[in-house]
Amino acid sequence: AKRDGRNAYRFFTSEMQAQSARALLLENALRRALERGQLSLHYQPLFALEGSGESHVVGAEALLRWRHPELGWVSPAEFIPIAEASGLILPIGEWVLQEALSQLRRWDEAGLPALSMAVNLSAVQFRHDDLPALVERTLADVGMPAERLELELTEGAAMDNPSVAITVMNKLHGRGVRLSIDDFGTGYSSLAYLKKFRVSKLKIDQSFVRDLTDDAEDRAIVDAVIRMASALGLQTLAEGVETEGQLAFLRRQGCQAVQGYLFSRPLPAEAFAEFVLSRTT
Numbered sequence: 001a002k003r004d005g006r007n008a009y010r011f012f013t014s015e016m017q018a019q020s021a022r023a024l025l026l027e028n029a030l031r032r033a034l035e036r037g038q039l040s041l042h043y044q045p046l047f048a049l050e051g052s053g054e055s056h057v058v059g060a061e062a063l064l065r066w067r068h069p070e071l072g073w074v075s076p077a078e079f080i081p082i083a084e085a086s087g088l089i090l091p092i093g094e095w096v097l098q099e100a101l102s103q104l105r106r107w108d109e110a111g112l113p114a115l116s117m118a119v120n121l122s123a124v125q126f127r128h129d130d131l132p133a134l135v136e137r138t139l140a141d142v143g144m145p146a147e148r149l150e151l152e153l154t155e156g157a158a159m160d161n162p163s164v165a166i167t168v169m170n171k172l173h174g175r176g177v178r179l180s181i182d183d184f185g186t187g188y189s190s191l192a193y194l195k196k197f198r199v200s201k202l203k204i205d206q207s208f209v210r211d212l213t214d215d216a217e218d219r220a221i222v223d224a225v226i227r228m229a230s231a232l233g234l235q236t237l238a239e240g241v242e243t244e245g246q247l248a249f250l251r252r253q254g255c256q257a258v259q260g261y262l263f264s265r266p267l268p269a270e271a272f273a274e275f276v277l278s279r280t281t
């Protein structure tokens with residue numbers, strides 16, 4: 001038994017070593033990814049639902065992509081945490097903001113309707129003192145009104161330090177930028193904070209949307225979130241909508257917006273523009 005234990009221990013450590021070796025490799029590669037042009041953005045359309053059963057594209061969510069010449073595509077789920085832990089998320093996040101807003105401008109120039117651009121913020125960026133000034137500078141640089149930008153902050157990041165969150169939210173709100181709470185329902189925000197947070201939208205996490213058609217509890221949760229949001233004057237957007245059944249339920253309960261594979265996967269900028277133009281003409 002003792003020998004087994006030692007083998008198990010050895011196996012465990014070599015597993016851990018392999019994991020941290022990969023993390024180290026990625027961190028080093030990520031350090032040069034920006035300057036080497038390996039990062040790009042894909043854009044997923046956001047749809048407003050109308051009573052008539054129609055839906056139309058009202059915005060895009062910018063999603064970071066990393067393609068390394070040897071490692072191939074690395075998932076954001078893997079590299080974002082590494083970027084956060086190493087501080088690399090600050091320069092990368094700055095680039096994302098600049099690139100997403102510049103793209104929005106190019107779409108304007110190409111004749112797309114005036115969409116909004118949703119950009120994900122990491123808790124590290126949100127806590128950084130320079131954020132409100134950076135956002136203002138970037139908007140001015142690109143020549144984009146603040147109202148076109150929506151910053152997404154996860155519920156966990158907002159609740160990490162609610163009083164700091166409130167201060168930063170007030171500053172951003174004062175500059176005219178809208179904020180959404182991302183992955184709503186996976187954190188632990190209290191109703192008291194929701195009232196104080198300067199947010200305009202709750203993005204219902206896809207884990208509640210996934211089993212909507214066969215899970216009565218998920219239906220009850222989503223229904224409660226939509227009603228509560230509406231009572232607080234907040235908009236709701238459901239993420240990860242993949243089926244007509246999910247869409248029908250969300251529409252019936254009064255969810256205002258959706259995104260998901262049912263409509264479109266995240267797309268490169270050109271394909272996004274084609275997608276929007278093909279639906280509006």
Ligand code: C2E
Binds near residue numbers: 096239241259266
């Ligand atoms: P998120 O912000 O919750 O983004 C939604 C994720 O769900 C995206 O994964 C998107 O591709 C995926 N998705 C969209 N529709 C569907 C659907 O119908 N079904 C399913 N199963 N998935 C769907 P992605 O692009 O892999 O991004 C993962 C996470 O990485 C994001 O989750 C976000 O937290 C983070 N992330 C991505 N880009 C950035 C960024 O620029 N900055 C920061 N800080 N985080 C980012």
Ligand code: CA
Binds near residue numbers: 061120152182
């Ligand atoms: Ca998001």
Ligand code: CA
Binds near residue numbers: 182239
């Ligand atoms: Ca989300």
Ligand code: CA
Binds near residue numbers: 183
């Ligand atoms: Ca998520």
